[in-house]
Amino acid sequence: MVQPAMPPLPDSGAWSDRLARLLVRHHLLALLLGGLLVLVSVLGVLRVGYTADNRVYFGERNADYQAFERLGDIYALSETVLFAFVGDTDLCTPPVLEGLRDFTAEAWLLPDALRVDSIANFQHSESRGDEIIVESLIPEDGALSAAQAQRIKRIAETSDELLNRLISPGCRALGVSVNLVPEGNATVSRTEVARIARSLQAEWQDRLPGLRIHVSGTVIGDAAISAAAERDTRLLVPAGFACVSVLMALGLGTFSGWLGTTLVTLGGALATLGFAGWLGIALIPATAVSPLAVMVLVSASCVHVVLGWTRRIAEGQDRTAATVAAVEENLSAITVTNLTTAIGFLCLNFSESPPLAQMGTIVSLGIVVGWLLTVLALPAMLLRLPDLRFRPLRLSPAALERLAGFALNQRGILTVFALLFLVSLAGLAQIRFNDSPLKYFDESFAFRTDSDAIEAALTGIESVQFSLDSGAEGSVFAPAFLNRVDRFATWMRQQDDVVFVGSLSDIVKRLNHTLGDGGPGGHDIAPTQAANAQAMMLYELSLPAGLDMNQMLNIDRTQTRVVVLLRDVDGQAIVDFADTAEAWLRANEPAIATQAVGFGVAFSKLTQRNNRAMVYGMLTVLVLVSGLMILTLRDLRLGLVSLVPNVLPAIFGFGLWGWFVGEVNLGSTVVTTMTFGIVVDDTVHILTHYRRRRRHGLEREEALRQTFRTVGAAVMVSSVAIFSGFAVMTQSGFALNQHMGGLTALVIVLALLTDLLLLPAVLRRTNQ
Structure with missing residues (x-):
């Protein structure tokens, strides 16, 4: 049945009309160019590899990790x-x-x-x-x-x-x-x-x-990192592709549109992997899911073009005219939305963790390829593929118009969202940073179950280490220095979560006990440096090959390493212990005060450092995207209004996450910056169409009703697809991907509700 056409609107711009006609007229050439673009990008897949080195999470300037590396150099530490x-x-x-x-x-x-x-x-x-x-x-x-x-x-x-x-x-x-x-x-x-x-x-x-x-151990953990990346690439990316493909079939209602969208998203995903290969980026779990992110984000642009095409077909236009109209109608909006999304991911380069920056780079490149394929290849497929249509599963145009009227006239909406804002602010205070490489893996990994069993039965997995310098004493065997070390070791054994402390003073006391050279009872530190050094020399001469003291003493015997093992601790507890130990040394033994170091310490502090770094990323995204919105809408007030549905979803998402989950990790810290560019997409499409209708002379309610009728279905279908794709990431066995996927999916849902319900209320309130 042919649907009645809406009143004609003026072209959004002569450039988009001319470009749309050019693309349709030369669609086979455009399709060929798109294919060549994908081919060149995909060749990089041959260079893609995985890494089993979890040190890649740290940048070259990470002071905490540099301290850990220096400790390894001094004491010949290893995996x-x-x-x-x-x-x-x-x-x-x-x-x-x-x-x-x-x-x-x-x-x-x-x-x-x-x-x-x-x-x-x-x-x-x-x-x-x-x-x-x-x-x-x-x-x-x-x-x-x-x-x-x-x-x-x-x-x-x-x-x-x-x-x-x-x-x-x-x-x-x-x-x-x-x-x-x-x-x-x-x-x-x-x-x-x-x-x-x-x-x-x-x-x-x-x-x-x-x-x-x-x-x-660290070697087993590194291997698990590589296994997690391979598993997510092998399982989650295909699962996400299948999920999005099914949703596209159900929501689009057209075979040519579904197949075209599927091929475009697949091309973008493969190009993303190809860029990783060309740039020499070894995949780890954080970067392995990049193709999935591109897949779901590119599908959103395709949805708008395809549904615009099916609407024109339903109104009685032929395939060529419908294709031209669909491309012209959406070209400006999808260009802006892909640009803002790419900017959001590019700003992950502010991250303190190289893999997250690398993910931002290859995802942004994949999005650009996906946008080009949407413009070059999708129109050709709409023209050439069989025109088979079926009844889609989505809200009818009439239902979307009623939703617009409800959102515009229901005055309690602002109150509801204001209360949600207050609840979210309180939830932000509940958030706790928790980064532990061990806890990143779920129980599907043998590394996690084995490590948990070892912690429960034998010892701690996380270690905090201190390199103590004898300083004025000139030797680690000086009695005053050894007594300071012993007092520090004794204090640490009294702390919660500490299961083992290894120090030089324990060995010296044992040797003096054996020789009878200690204090009363012969089980103490000898009163002279010479006696302590003599005991250690006799001991070292008797040690077999491979069991020397180099892991506890530096070469010139002026520094010694104290190792503390912690049991069943999260990232925040590791940092708290390190800070407390450093404070105790400064207050009680300032002569040997030093920095607490360790892989767990560096990793736990990385999240906090990354969170601060991403503030700059978020501000950059906010400025750039807001400027683009104002330029696109050509209306300062409307551009400022657009910030409301773009900023609030992240606040709502993190606030609710704080109440119901409470913990964030390295993957969580990038979600605000990453999603800001994503949630803008729906706002751009809604406000672009709304502004055109208002400039055409329509009243606010009628303009909004027609806007919802035109793009409402596309907004909902694309949001559901993006939500589903990131929700698939929550099935990863790696917590970084779980948090990134879960938080992003939550923000996308909240952004959809904000665009469909809050934005109309704000338009009414601001008299736009």
């Missing part, structure tokens, strides 16, 4: 693999301890292994006459007796160097820690090391079926 034997009963039995000894020996066979530590090769010291004997706690060969097993358990459980690190209270868990050479000197990839470690875990799980063997 780690941590195995844990966990049981339900006492594991300090001869069979298990003999197995631990054999496992420790096999762990040395891991590629690039630099050091292996367990209670099996722990260098226990004792005196025999005038000699100090240093030997492995578990004899290197031979069967163990029950008495030997109990002796080993007693020594290990009473050692500050082992308890809650390599043995749990009650000996229900035992650990094996492997350090590897730095990645720059590695002979195999860390992903391959992780694979071999998993194979070792599986092999020994079969050999010791009564135990549960878990594996974690």
Whole structure:
């Protein structure tokens, strides 16, 4: 049935009419140009790879990470693999301890292994006459007796160097820690090391079926980063594509429009991956979902063109005239909306985290390609593909007109949104920053479940470290310095969440106890530097290869490293502990006051730094997009009015997130900047059509009714598609993508409600 045509409107501009006619007249050439554009972009896909290095999250100027790297240089630190034997009963039995000894020996066979530590090769010291004997706690060969097993358990459980690190209270868990050479000197990839470690875990799980063997560490975590990126690329991007494709089919009601939209969005998504390859960007979870973002955003422009085309067809125009009209009618608006969306993503380059900046760059490039394909290729497909139409699932034009009348005349809408604004402001105060690389993974990753099991049974995964300088003492063996270190270690052991503290003072006290050179009872720091140094020298001379003290002492023995392991902490707790420890040192031991460093510390502070950086990104987007809106609408007051439905959705979204979720991470911090350019899309289409009708002499209500009738369906279909695409991201096993997708989807829904309900009320209130 042919629908009655609306009153004709003047052209939005001679340039758009001429360009629309040119594109339709030479549609095959335009289609060819679009295809070549995609081909050149997509060739970069051949260069796309994944990275297993989570250090990419830090920029070169990140001071916290630089401090962590300097610590690694001083103490020859490296990546780690941590195995844990966990049981339900006492594991300090001869069979298990003999197995631990054999496992420790096999762990040395891991590629690039630099050091292996367990209670099996722990260098226990004792005196025999005038000699100090240093030997492995578990004899290197031979069967163990029950008495030997109990002796080993007693020594290990009473050692500050082992308890809650390599043995749990009650000996229900035992650990094996492997350090590897730095990645720059590695002979195999860390992903391959992780694979071999998993194979070792599986092999020994079969050999010791009564135990549960878990594996974690930085190498396993890095491999999980790569696996998460590959999984999201392999599963979420196709799932998002399928979801958007189905929604397009249901909402558009035309085969040619659906297929054209599908091909355009697919071209934009592939181009995004191609740009990642051309720019040499290795994919991690944050960048792996970039094609999905482009896919759903490009579909929005296609929806407006296709629905404009179907409306003209329904009014009785032929395909050529309908195509020209649809392109001309929407060309200006989709150009502005794609530009504002690209600007929003480009401003992610303000981010302190390179992957988020890279995501912003490749998504913005993908959006530009998608816009070009919408202009070049989509009209040709509307003209050439079979014109098969079916009944779409969307609101009828009459229902959209009634919605416009309701929004314009319902005076309580402003009150409702004002209350929502106040509730959202209160919700913002509930937000807590929480960034922990471990907590980024959900339970579908073995790295997460293994790490949780190790934390529950054996030790903490997150570490905070301090490099203490002997300063005026001139040596780490000076009694005054060692006593300061010991007081600091004692204080830290009393803090919540601290499960282990490793310090030089513990070793010196043990050696002095062995030699009888300490204070009363022979279990203290010796009163002279020479005595402490002598004890350490005797100890180091007895250490086997690979178990030296370089991870605790610098080369000239003027600095020492104190390691603190925290159990079951989030990012904010890590930062709070680091700040508290630094404050305690300044107040109580200013001579050795220093900075708390660690990967977890750097990562947790990165979110806070990134949040501050994105304020500048948000201000930049606000200025640029607002200026574009004013220029596009050619009306200062209307341009300022447009800020209301563009700024409020992010406030509403974060406020509600604060009430119902409470935690934000690195992915959350970019949502405001990212979504500002997205939510502008609907506002641009509504106000562009509204302004044209007002300039044509229509009254406010009639102009708004016709606007909703013209673009209301496209606004709703495109918003649902964008919402669905980002909602798919919440199914990622990686928290950064979950938060980014969830928050963006929430903001898109709120933006739709704001555009359809609040914007008309504001237009009435401001007499526009």
